Every structure is written in C-alpha cells, then in structure tokens.
Amino acid sequence: MIRLREITRVYxxxxxxxxxLDGISLHITAGExxxxxxxxxxxxxxxxHILGLLDRPTRGRYFLDGEDILSxxxxxxxRTRREKIGFVFQFFxxxxxxxxxxxxxxxLMLAGVPATERKARVAxxxxxxxxxxxxxxxxxxxxxxxxQRVAIARAxxxxxxxxxxxxxxxxxxxHSGEEIIHLLERLNASGLTLIVVTHxxxxxxxxxxxxxxxxxxxxxxxxxxxxx
Amino acid sequence: MKxxxxxxxxxxTLRSHRSRTLLxxxxxxxxxxxxxxxxxxGEGARRYITGEFASLGTxxxxxxxxxxxxxxxxxxxxxxxxxxxxxxxxxxxLERSSRVRRVAPVIIGSAHASWxxxxxxxxxxxxxSELLPLRHWKMKQGRFLPPDAAARASPVAVIGANVRRExxxxxxxxxxxxxxxxxxxxxIGILATEGRSIGLDVEDxxxxxxxxxxxxxxxxxxxxxxVEARTRDAILPVRNFILxxxxxxxxxxxxITVITQDAVLSTFDRIFQALTLTVAGIAAxxxxxxxxxxxxxxxxxxxxxxxxxxxxxxxxxxxRHITLLFLxxxxxxxxxxxxxxxxxxxxxxxxxxxxxxxxQVTAPPWALxxxxxVALATGLLFGLLPARRAARMDPIAALSRQ
Ligand SMILES: Nc1ncnc2c1ncn2[C@@H]1O[C@H](COP(=O)(O)OP(=O)(O)O)[C@@H](O)[C@H]1O
Ligand SMILES: [Mg+2]
Numbered sequence: 001m002i003r004l005r006e007i008t009r010v011y012x013x014x015x016x017x018x019x020x021l022d023g024i025s026l027h028i029t030a031g032e033x034x035x036x037x038x039x040x041x042x043x044x045x046x047x048x049h050i051l052g053l054l055d056r057p058t059r060g061r062y063f064l065d066g067e068d069i070l071s072x073x074x075x076x077x078x079r080t081r082r083e084k085i086g087f088v089f090q091f092f093x094x095x096x097x098x099x100x101x102x103x104x105x106x107x108l109m110l111a112g113v114p115a116t117e118r119k120a121r122v123a124x125x126x127x128x129x130x131x132x133x134x135x136x137x138x139x140x141x142x143x144x145x146x147x148q149r150v151a152i153a154r155a156x157x158x159x160x161x162x163x164x165x166x167x168x169x170x171x172x173x174x175h176s177g178e179e180i181i182h183l184l185e186r187l188n189a190s191g192l193t194l195i196v197v198t199h200x201x202x203x204x205x206x207x208x209x210x211x212x213x214x215x216x217x218x219x220x221x222x223x224x225x226x227x228x
Numbered sequence: 229m230k231x232x233x234x235x236x237x238x239x240x241t242l243r244s245h246r247s248r249t250l251l252x253x254x255x256x257x258x259x260x261x262x263x264x265x266x267x268x269x270g271e272g273a274r275r276y277i278t279g280e281f282a283s284l285g286t287x288x289x290x291x292x293x294x295x296x297x298x299x300x301x302x303x304x305x306x307x308x309x310x311x312x313x314x315x316x317x318x319x320x321x322l323e324r325s326s327r328v329r330r331v332a333p334v335i336i337g338s339a340h341a342s343w344x345x346x347x348x349x350x351x352x353x354x355x356x357s358e359l360l361p362l363r364h365w366k367m368k369q370g371r372f373l374p375p376d377a378a379a380r381a382s383p384v385a386v387i388g389a390n391v392r393r394e395x396x397x398x399x400x401x402x403x404x405x406x407x408x409x410x411x412x413x414x415x416i417g418i419l420a421t422e423g424r425s426i427g428l429d430v431e432d433x434x435x436x437x438x439x440x441x442x443x444x445x446x447x448x449x450x451x452x453x454x455v456e457a458r459t460r461d462a463i464l465p466v467r468n469f470i471l472x473x474x475x476x477x478x479x480x481x482x483x484i485t486v487i488t489q490d491a492v493l494s495t496f497d498r499i500f501q502a503l504t505l506t507v508a509g510i511a512a513x514x515x516x517x518x519x520x521x522x523x524x525x526x527x528x529x530x531x532x533x534x535x536x537x538x539x540x541x542x543x544x545x546x547x548r549h550i551t552l553l554f555l556x557x558x559x560x561x562x563x564x565x566x567x568x569x570x571x572x573x574x575x576x577x578x579x580x581x582x583x584x585x586x587x588q589v590t591a592p593p594w595a596l597x598x599x600x601x602v603a604l605a606t607g608l609l610f611g612l613l614p615a616r617r618a619a620r621m622d623p624i625a626a627l628s629r630q
Contacts, residue, residue: 049624055624078544078546093627106540109229109233110540110549
C-alpha cells in the first residue's frame with residue numbers, strides 16, 4: 001500500500017546542503033507492523049513526515065494505494081491525510097482548551113461529519129482507549145499516558161489505514177509507554193498498518209519488521225516478505 | 229467542515245484568550261460607536277438648522293415685484309414702462325385659494341421715531357394681523373395688529389424689544405403714543421421674538437397696519453407679499469396660482485418673482501448632509517485603526533498558535549480550513565464589536581440628546597448600517613493577512629515549536 005522510490009530530502013542550511021534522506025526506497029504492505037530505529041538525526045522523523053504528507057521530498061516518488069500522491073493538489077493531499085493517515089507525536093499535541101472528547105472529534109469536524117455521528121464515533125474510541133470517564137477532562141487534567149491515548153483515539157477516529165507514530169513513548173514513563181505500545185499493537189492486530197519511530201530498542205524489537213536508519217539511508221531491513 | 233463547527237471552534241478560541249479578545253472587541257466597539265455618535269450629532273445639527281429655517285415660516289412663498297431675469301437691468305425703462313407694483317389688492321386676491329392658509333402684505337420703510345425726549349431712527353414694517361402667525365412671532369405684551377389693518381389706517385403700532393427699551397426705558401409702553409415722522413401711533417403691543425427676519429432685526433422693528441404704512445410712506449406699492457401654503461405639497465400649486473392670479477391682474481404681464489423656502493432649505497440640507505458624511509468618514513478612520521489592531525493581535529496569535537496550526541494540518545486540515553478558521557475569528561470579533569458599538573453609540577446619542585434637547589441627536593439608519601458593514605468589512609480585510617499566513621504555515625516547522 002505504501003511504495004517509496006528514491007526519496008531524497010535535502011535541507012539547505014546557509015551554504016550547506018544536509019541530506020536528511022538520501023535515496024530511500026521502501027515498500028510497506030497493508031497491515032504491517034514496522035519499527036524505524038536509528039540514532040538521532042538519522043532522518044527517521046523526516047521519513048515519517050513525508051509518509052504522512054506533511055513534508056515534500058526534494059526528489060523521488062510516493063505511491064499510496066497505487067496513487068502518485070505527490071502529484072495531487074494541496075486540498076486532495078489534505079483529504080488523503082485526513083482519511084487514510086493517522087499521526088501520533090511524542091508531545092501529544094492536544095489542543096489545551098478543548099476536552100478529550102473535543103480533541104478526538106477534531107478530524108471528524110474537519111471532515112464535516114455531522115455532530116450526532118461524531119458523538120457516537122468519539123464514544124466508541126473513548127471506550128477502546130479506556131478513557132470513557134475522562135471525556136470531559138482537559139489535557140492538563142490528564143496524565144501523560146492518558147493524553148497520548150487521547151492522541152491515539154484522535155488519530156484513529158477517521159478509521160485510517162495507516163498509523164504513523166513518532167517516538168510515541170518518548171515522553172512517557174516505562175509503564176505508560178508499555179500501555180501505549182500494547183494499545184498500538186492491538187490496533188495493528190485488527191488490521192491497521194502501524195509504523196513506529198523509536199530509538200528505544202526494546203520497543204523497536206517488538207515489531208515484526210524492523211528498519212534501521214543512519215545518515216538518511218536504510219542500513220538494515222528485516223522484511224520477512226521481501227519487498228517486490 | 230461545517231459552518232456551525234467553524235463558528236463553535238473560533239468562539240471557543242476567542243473565549244480562551246479573554247483579555248486579548250476583550251481588547252479587540254473594545255477597539256471595534258469604540259470605532260463603531262464613534263461613527264454612530266458623530267453621525268447622530270451631524271444629523272442633529274442638520275435637523276436643528278433646517279428646523280430653525282422652517283420656523284421662519286413653514287411652507288412659505290415670497291412674492292416680489294419684478295421678474296428675476298430683468299431685475300437690475302429693468303428693460304421696461306427703455307420700453308417706456310415701469311414694472312407694475314404689487315398692491316394690497318394683489319395680496320387680497322391671493323387669499324382666494326383653498327390651498328393658501330394666510331397672506332401678509334409687507335411694506336418696509338424707515339422713519340424717525342420719538343417719545344417725549346427720546347428718539348431714534350427705526351425700520352418700520354407695514355403689514356396685517358396675519359404676519360404674526362405666518363412668521364411664528366410671539367407677543368410679549370399687549371396685542372398684535374387689528375384684523376382690519378389692510379383696510380383701515382388705524383394709528384396703532386407694535387414695537388420690538390429694543391425700541392421699547394430705548395424709547396421707553398423702564399416705563400410702560402403699551403398705551404403710549406409713539407411719534408413716527410409727523411404722525412402719532414398708539415403702542416398696542418410689544419413683540420417677544422428676537423433675531424433676524426427678512427433681513428431685519430425683529431427687536432428693532434416698529435410694525436404698523438399696512439394701510440397706515442402706505443400713508444406714512446406715501447406709496448401704494450408693497451415691498452413683498454408673504455404667502456403660506458396649507459401643506460408642503462401645496463407649495464408648487466400655490467406658486468402657480470400666484471403667478472396666474474397676478475398675471476391676470478397685471479394685464480397679462482409676468483412681472484413678479486416667487487421664491488419658495490424649499491430651495492433655501494434644501495441647500496442647507498445638502499450642506500449638512502455633506503458635513504455629516506465628513507465627520508462619519510473621520511470616525512471611520514478609528515474603525516480602520518481597530519482593524520489594524522485586530523490584524524496585529526491576530527498575527528501574534530498565529531505565531532503563538534503555530535503548534536495548533538501544524539497539528540490541524542497533520543489531522544488533515546487544508547489551507548482553506550485554516551483560512552476559514554482564522555477569518556471566522558476576525559469576523560466574530562468585528563460582528564460582536566460592531567453590535568456593542570451600535571449599542572454604545574445609541575446610548576451615547578441618547579445621552580447627548582438628553583443633555584441638549586434642542587438637538588435631535590439620533591443616528592440615521594443608513595449610518596448604523598454603514599458602520600456595521602464597514603466594521604465587518606474591516607474585520608474581513610484585516611483578518612485576511614493573518615489567516616493566509618496561518619494557512620501557508622509549514623506544518624513540520626509549526627509542530628516542532630514546542
Ligand atoms: N528544518 C530543518 N532544517 C535543516 N535541517 C533539518 C531540518 N529538519 C531536520 N533537519 C536535519 O535532517 C536530519 C534528519 O533529521 P530528523 O529526521 O529529525 O532525524 P531523527 O528524527 O532521526 O532524529 C538531521 O540532520 C537534521 O538536522
Ligand atoms: Mg525525530
């Protein structure tokens with residue numbers, strides 16, 4: 001479902017060109033559980049941003065469900081992001097003035113889903129993430145683990161086909177981190193494609209497919225099913 | 229994204245930044261209120277002035293001898309004929325229309341007035357009892373000219389306040405005999421009205437019956453005939469009636485000019501309308517200032533909310549969504565600000581109207597509408613730049629700012 005071909009991302013800082021990604025080719029099939037590991041600055045986040053259509057590569061092509069996604073206009077890309085891709089960040093990124101339920105409902109609101117249907121879907125996700133009793137709490141009234149669960153519920157509320165998580169446990173204690181990983185794995189088990197960026201090897205090794213990056217290149221990929 | 233959701237989201241944002249929101253609302257409200265109060269003042273001044281003019285005599289027509297085109301040159305002189313004079317008979321004839329409420333012939337001259345040892349030169353006005361209601365004058369003491377003033381040259385006089393003071397001092401004037409030239413007139417009343425009328429200071433006048441004035445000045449001809457139409461709509465028909473009637477009486481000669489008060493009034497009306505527009509325009513500048521404030525505060529807010537904008541984009545918001553969200557905020561601000569401004573402006577106008585009851589200080593509906601529309605347009609215009617900046621923001625850069 002995801003196919004990257006020779007993706008390069010160059011940042012120009014002053015006179016210097018930094019190759020954040022240097023010719024990445026990658027094939028990820030639906031339902032895979034992929035971890036991306038590597039030292040800081042190796043290009044993991046940049047890769048995830050390009051996969052999530054938040055950033056454009058300097059060169060290379062990106063096919064999502066067979067579609068040359070980078071050739072589409074801004075509004076269509078925004079819509080693809082909304083409908084097919086879920087994002088989870090290290091720092092949760094919840095809107096502080098909104099309640100947990102309102103935060104989760106944001107993508108539905110952007111998609112123009114009517115309020116009654118929104119309510120039902122949000123309630124279902126609150127339940128799935130064990131947050132039903134926290135629906136009306138604001139982010140500052142929630143623990144880190146709870147906030148990240150709200151973020152996951154928000155990422156899942158549009159039933160995307162792929163979930164991109166950038167260091168989802170990076171800001172959590174060990175216990176909460178494990179909780180989050182279990183939740184993500186449960187979602188993967190029910191069919192979601194899961195891509196997790198982490199520098200924690202104990203978390204990275206849980207994934208069936210592990211990709212190792214360094215200096216903007218993939219240096220190891222244990223793909224069980226060889227990429228075609 | 230649904231309109232209701234956009235509204236709800238923007239409103240929540242505005243509420244969570246209370247002091248900033250209040251500041252912007254205040255600026256907008258003050259701008260709108262300034263427009264409302266200033267146009268109300270302008271409108272009040274306009275009404276006051278036109279009202280004052282109207283009080284000189286409503287629905288008034290002034291008949292002058294001579295045609296306006298030929299006045300000054302008087303071509304009749306070369307043809308061996310003088311322009312025909314207006315007479316008391318002409319004035320009488322003008323009473324014969326149901327559209328005419330009253331007619332007052334006027335003779336003006338000047339005479340030497342004296343009482344005992346005191347004397348002075350006074351303007352003398354000869355007319356009839358109709359003059360008092362026609363000019364909306366008031367009596368201070370005694371009564372005005374008798375009803376038969378046109379027919380009988382009774383030796384009576386009504387005097388203005390200055391004449392009374394200068395000739396009679398502290399002594400009672402009514403009932404005394406006043407000398408004008410070689411003749412004596414009994415003072416029957418004193419005018420309360422002061423100020424100028426037909427180019428004369430009312431308080432300096434001595435008014436005598438028109439027939440007495442004809443005798444005093446030894447002339448049958450009138451200076452003017454003042455005609456009051458019954459209604460405003462009747463002014464034009466009455467004008468035609470006057471022209472026809474006098475033409476018939478003057479052997480087919482069109483030798484008079486009729487001036488209507490309407491022309492003068494509408495000039496003043498236009499001047500004050502322009503004045504009101506000018507002050508409203510100046511007040512509108514404060515609206516623009518409010519707009520610029522909104523723009524600045526929103527630009528700061530865009531920077532402060534970078535993470536949120538980046539997040540919304542990551543959640544699938546398009547540029548259009550972001551633009552809409554920020555524009556809606558600006559619009560809500562200007563809408564509520566404008567509403568508050570209208571209320572404050574109306575309250576201000578009301579207070580001024582209470583303080584100066586002579587001025588009818590109320591903003592005209594067009595001004596309210598215009599202030600409202602300009603406020604919304606300002607919000608939209610100055611909200612556009614921040615909204616576009618937010619929409620163009622790179623989501624990664626926006627997200628990593630935490
Ligand atoms: N906006 C940017 N401008 C310049 N260089 C950047 C920018 N973002 C990332 N980089 C560089 O690209 C490289 C990869 O960064 P990143 O993908 O964030 O690494 P990781 O997530 O693996 O730590 C790093 O060398 C980083 O300095
Ligand atoms: Mg990173």
